Amino acid sequence: MKILQQLLIILGFTFVGKVLQVALHLPIPGSVIGMVLLFVGLTRGWVKESQIALVSDYLLEILSVLFIPAGVGLMMYFDLVKNSFVSLVIILLVSFVTSLLVVGRTAQFVKKRQGGTAKASKEEPAID
Amino acid sequence: MIDYLSKEPIFGVILTIVVFMFFRMLGNKFQWKWLNPLAFSILAIILFLNMTGISYDNYYVGAKYVDMFIGPATVALALPLYRSLPLIKKHAASIMISVGIGTIFNILMVLLLSAMFKLKEPLMLSLVPKSVTTAIAMDLSTQIGGVAAITVLSVITTGVLAPLCAEPILKMFGIDDPMAQGLALGTTSHAIGTSKAMEMGEVQGAMSGLAIGIAGIATVILAPILTNLVDVLIG
Numbered sequence: 001m002k003i004l005q006q007l008l009i010i011l012g013f014t015f016v017g018k019v020l021q022v023a024l025h026l027p028i029p030g031s032v033i034g035m036v037l038l039f040v041g042l043t044r045g046w047v048k049e050s051q052i053a054l055v056s057d058y059l060l061e062i063l064s065v066l067f068i069p070a071g072v073g074l075m076m077y078f079d080l081v082k083n084s085f086v087s088l089v090i091i092l093l094v095s096f097v098t099s100l101l102v103v104g105r106t107a108q109f110v111k112k113r114q115g116g117t118a119k120a121s122k123e124e125p126a127i128d
Numbered sequence: 129m130i131d132y133l134s135k136e137p138i139f140g141v142i143l144t145i146v147v148f149m150f151f152r153m154l155g156n157k158f159q160w161k162w163l164n165p166l167a168f169s170i171l172a173i174i175l176f177l178n179m180t181g182i183s184y185d186n187y188y189v190g191a192k193y194v195d196m197f198i199g200p201a202t203v204a205l206a207l208p209l210y211r212s213l214p215l216i217k218k219h220a221a222s223i224m225i226s227v228g229i230g231t232i233f234n235i236l237m238v239l240l241l242s243a244m245f246k247l248k249e250p251l252m253l254s255l256v257p258k259s260v261t262t263a264i265a266m267d268l269s270t271q272i273g274g275v276a277a278i279t280v281l282s283v284i285t286t287g288v289l290a291p292l293c294a295e296p297i298l299k300m301f302g303i304d305d306p307m308a309q310g311l312a313l314g315t316t317s318h319a320i321g322t323s324k325a326m327e328m329g330e331v332q333g334a335m336s337g338l339a340i341g342i343a344g345i346a347t348v349i350l351a352p353i354l355t356n357l358v359d360v361l362i363g
Contacts, residue, residue, distance in 0.1 A: 007200075014199045027352045029267030031202035032345065038206035043213065056204035059197065063319070064166045066198045067262045068144045069191035071170035071284070073277035075177065075184055080251060081278060087245035091255060092282060095237040096289045096316055097297055099259065103230030103339075104303035104312035110222040111305065 006055035009047065013038045134182045140190025147172050161291050164320065167284045202263035209341035216338055223311060227339055230315045231346040232354065234259050239358045254278035256351050258286045261318040264344040272352055287320030294324060310335025315343040 017034025020026065026033065041047040074081070081088065133139060151165035151172070177187055188195075216223060235256055242252035254274035257265035262283045269279035290313055298309055306329050313321035314336030322340060326333030 010200045010203055013203045017203065018199075027271060028348050029202075029264065029271055031199040031267055032264055032348050034199070034203040035206045035209075035341075036345065038203055039209055042206060042210040049207070049210070052204070052207065056207040059201040059204045060208070063201050063263070065145060065148045066194055066201055067166060067266070067280055068148060068169050068173065069140070069188060069195040070198075070266055070276050071166065071280040072173045072177070072187065072191070073184065074170065074281055075174045077275055077277055080248070080275070081281075084245070084247055084251060087247060088251070088255070088282070089285075091238060091241040091245065091247075092258065092285050093289065094241060095234055096259075096286050097293075098237055099230055099234040099316045100294060100297060100312045101301050101303070102233045103226050103315045104298060104301070104305075104308045106229050107222050107226035107308035107311045108303060108305045110225050111219075111307065114221060 003055060006052050009052050010038075010055055010059070013041075130180060130182060131186065134180075134186040135189050137190035137193060140187045140192075141194060142190075143173060143176070143187065144169070144191055144194050147176075162288070164284060164288050167281075167288065170281070170284075198263050198266065202261075202267070205261065205263065205341055205344075208337055212334060212338040215334055216342075219307065222307065223335075223338070223342065226308070226311050227315050227342045228346055230312070231259075231343050231350055234316065235347065235351055235354045236358070239355065243358075243362055249273070250275055251278065253355065255282050256355060257347055258282040259316050259318065260344040260347045261340050264348060268348055268351060272355060283318065284320070287317045290317035290321035290324045291327075294321065295328065306331040307335050310337075311339045314339025318343075 013034040014031060015034075017032070017037060018030030020033050021028065021030035038047065038052075042049065148165055148169045151163060151168040154160070155163040155165055173187070176182075177184065238255050238258070239252065242255060247255075250273060252274075253272050254269055254276075255278075256272065256274065257268040257279055260268070260283070262280055265279050265283045266276045269276050294313055294317070298304075298312065303309055303312065309328060310325045310332035313325040313332065317324075318340050322333060322336040325336035
């Protein structure tokens with residue numbers, strides 16, 4: 001029963017997210033709306049971590065497998081990809097490397113400025 | 129006979145799981161970092177279906193039940209995000225600013241390069257969500273007019289770039305702060321980047337993990353706006 005209850009909560013949030021997306025014509029995927037709702041629910045204490053942890057962790061563990069069917073769908077789009085293959089690889093590589101640097105540099109910059117103004121606390125980013 | 133049996137729903141499910149487990153075990157056994165089980169499973173199954181002459185439709189009779197759980201799994205991503213809440217609160221400014229700017233830059237870069245290479249529009253739109261976690265990327269792709277299958281492949285390719293080249297690049301450009309390294313990896317290469325970040329250290333791993341969720345939400349909100357904007361500007 002425990003697993004069924006947990007699954008029901010997760011499926012419930014998924015469906016409510018979809019309903020909201022359709023009803024409000026939102027340009028955001030229903031599953032993402034469901035995720036945000038569950039996140040809010042957890043922070044507000046409406047849903048307890050122990051009420052969903054078992055099924056959530058299970059779903060996240062098998063996450064990779066879930067994408068295989070969609071990926072195999074590529075076999076239907078070979079022609080579209082084939083002609084632009086080299087451009088695709090270049091776009092992916094260049095945007096990855098530059099974005100990596102932009103995020104890293106920005107994070108370092110903001111952190112240093114904060115450290116400089118706010119009484120130079122030499123705080124190590126400890127996990128707590 | 130093959131046609132009849134491959135329409136059996138269990139066939140698609142078993143094929144999906146068996147092939148994935150095979151590559152996962154292979155990668156673990158030989159410690160091959162480049163062997164991404166998802167990418168190899170997809171290619172192997174495409175090859176298998178082509179060789180046996182089984183159609184995608186037949187495979188999907190069963191595979192759709194695997195597909196179906198992407199939605200609930202996306203919702204479940206709320207849990208790791210919730211678990212990292214203390215960390216998010218502590219470094220709110222650095223996280224929000226760097227992930228936000230990075231997401232905007234990333235999307236614009238994809239649109240700009242796609243325009244330069246004169247990519248067809250559905251292809252371009254399929255690439256826009258390539259840095260976020262597959263679950264979110266797929267849905268978003270369909271939403272803005274892309275092709276989910278191409279998005280999945282671009283997400284995986286982007287992810288695999290992280291273990292291949294991220295560490296030397298970060299070092300070369302003086303990004304040595306563990307927090308910055310983690311945020312950079314999670315924002316640009318989702319869960320695969322995060323597994324690389326975990327290898328680099330505990331702080332990197334945690335930061336990368338929470339960046340996945342934040343970058344995902346930021347991309348969902350920003351992608352439609354930015355694609356429209358660029359569309360208006362470039363035409």
